[in-house]
Amino acid sequence: MFQSQLIFGVGCFFALLAGPLRADELLVRDGRYIHLTTDxxxxxxxxxxxxxxxxxxxxWMQFWDLDTSAIADFKVKACVIRNKAKFNQRSLIPATVPNFPFGYALGSQVWVLAQQSEYYTRHLLLHEGVHSLAYHLFNGAGPTWFQEGSAELLATHHGSGANIKINRIPQSREDAPYWGRFKRMSQATNNKEVPSINTVLGYQPNLTGDVATYSWSWAACMMLSSYPEYRPAFVTAAQRGKETGPIFNRELQATVGKQWPILAARWRVACHDLNYGFDWNNEQVKLSAKDPVWNGSNLTLQVRPDQGWQSCGVRIPRGAKISISAEGEITLADQPKPWTSQPPGITFRYHRGRPLGQLQFCLLPNANDPQATRIEPLEIHGIENQSIINVAEYSWLLFRINDECGKMNDNRGSYQVSIQRAR
Ligand SMILES: [Zn+2]
Structure with a gap:
């Protein structure tokens, strides 16, 4: 209380200053939900x-399905800091605030270190603001993964100012300089260090601002809030923000219930593909625990180039030997003219080391080891004339067309895929 009055007094004093900024002065701007002091x-x-x-x-209120009447008296006192000493001299950072590498929130006060890009500074201010809102609405922000993941989720954005749109994955690296989440995630992917969903849910609090921890927590929150079947459980969980121990996760898992293995399988797929421009609307994978086991009869499937991984709708049993063939043509819109592709792909244009437009498939195991701390990377295969696969464990068989995630919306056509018992 004392601290917040002190800060308020200082804020008011500086707000009275007018005219050009002197080197030792701080800039103060007052908004509806934020009172900003910055250098x-x-x-x-x-x-x-x-x-x-x-x-x-x-x-944010809309995201949590809440009415703005609940934030009539919500206002954050924020410091965006380039030179920490200036803020310390003015007692704008209380001694109770630990040394933070990016930002820190304490009730309705937040401190953010200005970054090398406006995008990243804005991201961090929003991130800390989400924490403040969680304290205001829910008396807490839940365990580490939920706290940091939902803050990342609601801080990631397109545009700025009055036109900002929250909960949007940046379209390109140029849109979000220095933010670096996907860089860190792809390092983990290359090192086979992608955590299992259970590992993420078990993250312990850490104040080092570890970008990997934040990124995977964000990915988990994205997945849980993007699939319509998980979203109600995710949004309801926020109300239990005061709970930071295992009970929080247990209740969430109980609500998702028997769907958890499906969620774990989807996690594995999403972690393989998450990148700039990733769009959860066309990357949701249709999987069900009720998918029948394949009876060996011939299957056909239309694989669309404007969607992520597409399942053939059955679970392929252990020991099955299948053959896959494909035909058809798709158009991958591109400048200066549309590119057409057949199942082998366009062999002079590559994405992730494989021909653009190539039909790809992978086996996604039905079971996952709940004790595993990391996930096994998906083994992706490109279609060849007649691809023969030996199935080692009960798995879904998924297909997609190789293209950059942000560039799929204007793709047209489809490949016709035939799956048969191999002889
Ligand atoms: Zn945070």
Missing amino acids: IASTEEAENLVASFDAAVPQ
């Missing part, structure tokens, strides 16, 4: 931060 040089950037924050808050 960043650009007035324009400071005002944009305030406008972005004010436009983000109602979107």
Whole structure:
């Protein structure tokens, strides 16, 4: 209480200052949901931060299915800091705040270190703001994965100022300089260090701002909030924000119930593909525990180029030997003219080391080891004239067309895939 009054007094004092900024002065801007004190040089950037924050808050409320009446008295006192000493001199960072590498939230106060890009600074301010909102609405933000993951989820954005749209994956690296989440995730993928979903849910609190921990927590929150069947459980879980121990996860898992192995399988698929431009609307994988076991009869499937992994709808039993063939043509819209492709792909245009437009398949095991700390990377195969596969364990058989995630929406056509018992 004392601290917050002190900060308020200091804020008011600086708010009275007018005219050009002197080197030792701080810039203060007051918005609807944020009172900002900063030493960043650009007035324009400071005002944009305030406008972005004010436009983000109602979107957060919408995300949590809550009415803005619950935030009539919600206002964050934020410091966006380039030179920490200036803020320390003015007692704007209480001694109770630990040394933070990116940002810190304490009740309705947040501190953020200005980053090398406006995007990343804005992201961190929003991230800490989500924590403040969680304290305000739910008296806490849940265990580490939920706390950090939902803050990342609601801080990731397109645009800025009044036009900001929260919960949007950046379209490209250029849209989000220095933010680096996908870089860290692809390092983990290359090192076969992608955590299992259970590992993520078990993350312990850490104050080092480890980007990998934040990124995988974000991925888990994205998945849980993007699939319509998990979303109600995810949104309801926020209400239990005060709970930071294992009970929080147990209740969430109980709500998802028998769907958990499906969720774990989807996690494995999503972790393989998450990248700039990833769109959960066309990357949801249709899997069900009720998918019948394949009886050996011939299957046909239309594989679309504007969707992520597509299941052939059955579970292939252990020991099965299958043969896959495909035909057809698709169009991958691109400048300066549309590219057409057949199942082997366009062999002079590559994505992830394979021909663009190539029909790919993978076996996704039905079972997953709940004790495993890491996931086994998916083994992706490109279609050849007649691909023969020996199935080692009960698995879904999934197909997709090789293309960059952000560039699938205008793809057209389909491949016709035939699956037969191999002789
Ligand atoms: Zn955080």
